[in-house]
Amino acid sequence: MFNYLEYFISAYGIVLGLIAAWFIFQIKAEYYLTAASQEDTINKEF
Amino acid sequence: MEKFIEKKSNLIWAVLILLLMGINLANILWNTPMVKDQHWAQKIFYYHVPAAWVGFLSYFIVLVSGVQFLMKKDIFWDRMGLAAAEIGTLFMSIVLLTGPIWAKPIWGTAWIWEPRLTTTLVLYLIYIGYFMLRSFGGNPERVRRYAAALGIIAFVDVPIIFLSVKFWTPEIQSHPQVEMSSQPGGILFPFFFSMATFTLLYVLMLKYRIHILHLKEKRGTNV
Numbered sequence: 473m474f475n476y477l478e479y480f481i482s483a484y485g486i487v488l489g490l491i492a493a494w495f496i497f498q499i500k501a502e503y504y505l506t507a508a509s510q511e512d513t514i515n516k517e518f
Numbered sequence: 519m520e521k522f523i524e525k526k527s528n529l530i531w532a533v534l535i536l537l538l539m540g541i542n543l544a545n546i547l548w549n550t551p552m553v554k555d556q557h558w559a560q561k562i563f564y565y566h567v568p569a570a571w572v573g574f575l576s577y578f579i580v581l582v583s584g585v586q587f588l589m590k591k592d593i594f595w596d597r598m599g600l601a602a603a604e605i606g607t608l609f610m611s612i613v614l615l616t617g618p619i620w621a622k623p624i625w626g627t628a629w630i631w632e633p634r635l636t637t638t639l640v641l642y643l644i645y646i647g648y649f650m651l652r653s654f655g656g657n658p659e660r661v662r663r664y665a666a667a668l669g670i671i672a673f674v675d676v677p678i679i680f681l682s683v684k685f686w687t688p689e690i691q692s693h694p695q696v697e698m699s700s701q702p703g704g705i706l707f708p709f710f711f712s713m714a715t716f717t718l719l720y721v722l723m724l725k726y727r728i729h730i731l732h733l734k735e736k737r738g739t740n741v
Contacts, residue, residue, distance in 0.1 A: 476558035479623055483562045483616040484543075487569065494608055494723070498730055502521060505733040 522729045531722050538715040545708040562620040564708060568716035569612040574676050576606030576720065577641070581673040584666035596662045597735070599669055600652065601727035605720065607645045614642060625692065633682035634693040641675040648672065 474482070523529055546564045553560040583599030586592070617635070618628035629635065648668050655661035678685075683695050698706065 474623070476556070476623060479619050480558040480561050483619040484565065486615050486619070487565050487612055490608060490612055491719070494605075495726075498726055501730050502733065505730070505737055506521060 522726050528722075528725070531718075535715070535719050535722055538718065542708075542712050542715045545711055549704070550708045551702070551704045556624060559620055559623050562616055564712045565716070566613060566616040566620065567709070568713045569609045569616065571713055572716045572720045573606050573609035573613055574679075575717070576602045576609060576724075577645075577669075577673055577676055579724070580606065580669035584669040587662065587666045593662075593735075596666065597728055597731045598724075599666060601724055601731055603645060603648055603665075603669060605723050605727060607642070607649075609720070610638070610642050610645070614638065630692050632690055632692040633686040634679060634691075637675060637679045637682050641672065641679065644668075644672045644675065 523532060542564075546561055550561060550564065552558075579602035580599050583595045583602060587595035587599060621630070622628045648665060651668060652661060652665055655664060683691055683693055698709070701709070
């Protein structure tokens with residue numbers, strides 16, 4: 473059986489975890505999208 | 519194209535949010551009174567309610583974007599609507615997860631089929647349908663129009679959620695109906711601080727997601 477503090481920590485962990493995971497996905501997506509556009513520029517130049 | 523965080527104003531915004539989130543947590547931990555009977559579980563409300571506020575605000579932006587898109591046919595509004603729908607659903611997930619975590623020790627059960635919980639779940643499921651439409655709708659131009667219309671219709675559920683605690687008979691109500699104006703300053707100040715922090719975080723997330731969707735459209739990929 474959890475105590476009240478453990479419920480609080482679990483809920484806050486979910487809040488931070490979901491928001492952090494969202495930012496990680498966005499940073500990853502941005503990395504691939506910008507890397508791909510740089511590759512295009514290099515291909516056009518050569 | 520430069521990365522989102524490379525723009526100075528975005529970097530300052532992100533640092534400020536990190537700082538505010540830290541202060542917010544410290545506030546919740548040490549500056550808020552322990553409520554008798556609920557103890558630490560009550561403090562879940564300092565981020566459960568702001569998450570709900572941000573979720574509803576986000577769905578309001580989906581509504582506004584939908585109207586703008588249908589009137590102006592400008593793809594910017596479609597992008598804004600999609601970004602707001604995604605982030606709104608993320609925050610509604612937080613609401614639907616943290617609510618039952620509070621309810622378990624207080625009600626003795628994680629879920630009750632009472633009006634506010636049920637109508638919130640209905641809204642969440644409508645948005646699951648919205649993303650299915652976005653993914654499997656077929657013709658992109660038609661999907662944009664349908665998604666805009668669905669975003670407008672879905673918002674009808676938001677006032678129903680707000681009014682559900684008054685609309686249905688008291689016998690079937692379990693959701694707390696707290697009058698914020700009657701709360702002491704020790705609860706009010708950290709609560710509004712948390713609301714402001716979550717709202718600022720939301721604005722940053724919305725700007726970032728719009729930036730990514732813009733990059734995706736330029737590249738024609740589905741990352």
